[in-house]
Amino acid sequence: MSQTDPVFAAVTAPGTPFEIVERDGLRQFANAAPDLNLMIESARRHGDKTFVVDFSSAGEERRLSFDQMFAWRDQLVPMLHIQRGDRVAICMRNRAEWMVAFMATIKAGGVAALLNSRGSPAELVAMIEDVTPALVLADTARAELIRAGGFAGRMLDLTKPFDGQEIDRRAGEPVPDPGLAKPEDPCAILFTSGTTGRVKGAVLTHRSLITGLMATQLTGVMVLHNMARAHGIPVETIMANLPQQATLLVYPLFHVSGLGSSFLSPLFAGTKVVIMRRWDADEAVRLIQAEQITQFSAVPTMLWDMLHKAKLGAADLSSLRNIASGGQALPVNLLDEIRSVCPQAVMGTGYGMTEASGAVAQAVGEDFIRNRASAGRVLQLADVRIAAPDGTLMPQGDSGEIQVRGAMVMQGYWNRPEETAAAFTADGWLRTGDVGYVDGEGYVFIVDRVKDMVISGGENIYCAEVERVMGEMPGMIECAAFGIPDERLGELLVAVVVAQDTDEAAIKQWVGERLARYKAPAHVAFSPDSLPRNHLGKVDKIKLRAMWPHLFGVQ
Structure with missing residues (x-):
């Protein structure tokens, strides 16, 4: 444009x-507003419109309006007991409580550290230790995993009702005004997937x-x-x-x-x-x-x-x-x-x-x-x-x-x-x-990807280019290309596909006719199941490489 x-x-x-x-x-x-909370506050104007359709921990459907979500958010803010710049780790599966946790953290001046809720206890605690949060907001299942990983710090389970007296006591205490954030202040920390190295937290202001x-x-x-x-x-x-x-x-x-x-x-x-x-x-x-x-x-x-x-x-x-x-x-x-x-x-x-x-x-x-x-x-x-x-x-x-x-x-x-x-x-x-x-x-x-290039016989082969061409083939549902070690060529390009009404020879021919011949996969394995993916929805090629001997061996 x-x-x-x-x-x-x-x-x-x-x-x-x-x-x-x-x-x-x-x-x-x-x-642009200097503080994300100002943008969030502007959504109050939507009032009694339905905002979230979700299911409670008991499996019951619930419909929450914008007014109800903001009322819930406002009730939670005094419970956080944090100051401007404190990190708050959020670790829950997708649910209304997650959204309320984020809104409350930003309202209170905190920095929301968003943990991959699908992590193991050790992975979750490693992320928590990395950002040293003032507290963790979790659901019951994730709270148990975090404790099992050895975390002994402050944590609130938002999927359990708070004690009514505690809510009243907190509501009666003065809540410090964090003031407006500066545009360059940290707002959220999002962890990268870690498939190519250790997990890192990207700081978004x-x-x-x-x-x-x-x-x-x-x-x-x-x-x-x-x-x-x-x-x-x-x-x-x-x-x-x-x-x-x-x-x-x-x-x-x-x-x-x-x-x-x-x-x-x-x-x-x-x-x-x-x-x-x-x-x-x-x-x-x-x-x-x-x-x-x-x-x-x-x-x-x-x-x-x-x-x-x-x-x-x-x-x-x-x-x-x-x-x-x-x-x-x-x-x-x-x-x-x-x-x-x-x-x-x-x-x-x-x-x-x-x-x-x-x-x-x-x-x-x-x-x-x-x-x-x-x-x-x-x-x-x-x-x-x-x-x-x-x-x-x-x-x-x-x-x-x-x-x-x-x-x-x-x-x-x-x-x-x-x-x-x-x-x-x-x-x-x-x-x-x-x-x-x-x-x-x-x-x-x-x-x-810079790191997802195969060098075979001195030739650079970009996997995504091969995948794009395979993806245009009739009957192709999913496909992934990657390199495996080869004594003669250094690396050998191979592919794993989920496809109908085709075979290895047809796929090789299809790619070879549309790209340079050397870019056609040397071997193609057919998977009976969907390809493994990480939490970002991207094909997990680390798992695919580990699965390759079995997949190709049963052809």
């Missing part, structure tokens, strides 16, 4: 909510997280204005006639997509959030119909599951208006299936990372469809450049490491000065670790 775009110029003009200025050498939103959230909101506003222009209808008319939107939350809340796109953005917009504790395709299609879900963002595996149900005639997906996935380009055959089953839905994709507070590139609707192989267009407040391994900047269209700069970029890794230094270039650009290129229109194309 060029800055000469008339819609962009209109919605970012001086005096508008999304006015853009330059400060400290970075483009920023002139009217109030400015970085708010910038990331507002950049995504700006994309939505531009889509709305373009829709209004196309139909000759005032934006205000469209807004006045829109029913309450509803989103199905399937991403973990401790992940940046769960926190931003599936919780905070809906909170600000007055959108209903329907929480799924664990992915189940049958339950997903039931909820989509019963709750009239309009927005659904998920990893490709979940989208395939949902489409399979729909093709069997067991799903009514007519309420869906927005379907999205992220990370890299959707497989073309998956995209075509979605469009055939849900022609009424606008498609979208995005590219980003935890360290950049979410997306740095997005594409929605026609902007996405006309360049389906991309992972989105660079957002207006992000600067993206491509660099060679020696740091030389690459010309437009050439591949190299994607590097990012902007107000949405993290402050650094908590208590990891050496790893923070390694994450940035000497002139302050964030190294994403992704290989890709940017075309003349600002579309980003992901080629691979």
Whole structure:
């Protein structure tokens, strides 16, 4: 999206909510709040609208309005007993209590440290010890795991009712006013997945997280204005006639997509959030119909599951208006299936990372469809450049490491000065670790991970490129390519797939005809089950490598 775009110029003009200025050498939103709590407080205006549809620990459905969530939040704040800058670790499965815990922590001036609730006791305690929180907010199951790991510090189980007298006593005590945060103050700590090394906590400031959230909101506003222009209808008319939107939350809340796109953005917009504790395709299609879900963002595996149900005639997906996935380009055959089953839905994709507070590139609707192989267009407040391994900047269209700069970029890794230094270039650009290129229109194309490249017989093979081509093959459901040791070639490219009506020879031929012959996998194994994934929804290639001897041995 060029800055000469008339819609962009209109919605970012001086005096508008999304006015853009330059400060400290970075483009920023002139009217951004300094403190995330101010944005959260603005959601009180949604009043008695339903905000969360969830299930209690007893399995009973519960519907909580915005008013009820804020009342719960306000009751919890005095119980925290923290000061500005104190870390508060949150460790729960997706549930309303998690959201209340986050809102209360930010209200009290704390820094929310979001633990991977799927970790082992040792992993959970290691994260806690890393951030030294003033207290831990947990659910019963996670509280037991944390205690089993040896943590003896202060912890509150939010899934158990508090003592009424304790609530009254705390409510009667004066609660210190933390004042407003400074934009550069830490706001949240999100832990990286750790599949390529030890877990690190990315520190997002109030400015970085708010910038990331507002950049995504700006994309939505531009889509709305373009829709209004196309139909000759005032934006205000469209807004006045829109029913309450509803989103199905399937991403973990401790992940940046769960926190931003599936919780905070809906909170600000007055959108209903329907929480799924664990992915189940049958339950997903039931909820989509019963709750009239309009927005659904998920990893490709979940989208395939949902489409399979729909093709069997067991799903009514007519309420869906927005379907999205992220990370890299959707497989073309998956995209075509979605469009055939849900022609009424606008498609979208995005590219980003935890360290950049979410997306740095997005594409929605026609902007996405006309360049389906991309992972989105660079957002207006992000600067993206491509660099060679020696740091030389690459010309437009050439591949190299994607590097990012902007107000949405993290402050650094908590208590990891050496790893923070390694994450940035000497002139302050964030190294994403992704290989890709940017075309003349600002579309980003992901080629691979810097560390996910196979060198076979002296030739560099990018696994993501091979996976993209395999993903276009009819009958291909899931695929992953990776290297295994080979005495003659150094590494051998192999693939594991979940596919129908094809065989190893056909896959090799398909890839070899579309890429250089040496990029075709030497061996292909077929998995009877979905490929293993980490908590971010990405294929876990460490597990796949360990499974390879068995998978290939039973062919």
